Amino acid sequence: MKKSNPDQISMIGFAKDLPNICSLAGLLCTMFAIYFAIGGDFIASIIAILWSVLFDWFDGIIARRMKGRTKEQGAFGGQLDSMIDVVSFGVFPAIFLLSYSDYNLWFMPGAFIIVAGCTIRLSYFNIYGLIDPKTYMGLSVDSNAIILAFGFLFESFFSHSTFSILLYILLMSLTALNLSSIPIHKLAGKWVYVLTAYVLILTAIFAWILWSRV
Secondary structure, rough: OOOOOOOOOOHHHHHOHHHHHHHHHHHHHHHHHHHHHHHHOHHHHOOOHHHHHHHHHHHHHHHHHHOOOOOHHHHHHHHHHHHHHHHHHHHHHHHHHHHOOOHHHHHHHHHHHHHHHHHHHHHHHHHOOOOOEEEEEOOHHHHHHHHHHHHHHOOOHOOHHHHHHHHHHHHHHHHHHHOOOOOEEEEHOHHHHHHHHHHHHHHHHHHHHHHOOO
């Protein structure tokens, strides 16, 4: 029987690492997003997934600025982030699409493509990484949620059935961009301030819409 390494960090020990706590906070937001989507509260779901994106950005920033993190902590954080991304940007939009379509069976192929596309992209990225330090191959999956939230601002201009088709087209197009070979500049550095402002502004707008419907 293989003996455990006394210096090996426990699973809970990894989870207590600050960047990983930030990642798990994002996962909690995603769970709320899924919960609201299943319940048909789509605006609240969009707010929750926006905050999941924000936590997803900040976990990397915190990790890069922390001193003394071991190679193992960095590797674990990368794997944890990737697993959470599958839930946040693969499983969530698939459930969102199915719920918005009232679980129409014709939307199931699209839901599968979203999850499969996200899984394929993240698996590829985990092997090859960026084209260069500032360039992604294809659209990053977290961008899907950012674009989805913006698109949902126009939901009230269409009937539910029409918007469900537009939503289908939008998510299929984003998945195609995720899997494309198009070089796309990585948004980092000061872009985090833009994202933070974006999330705060859209949260306020969607909260106002929710309040006006009460």
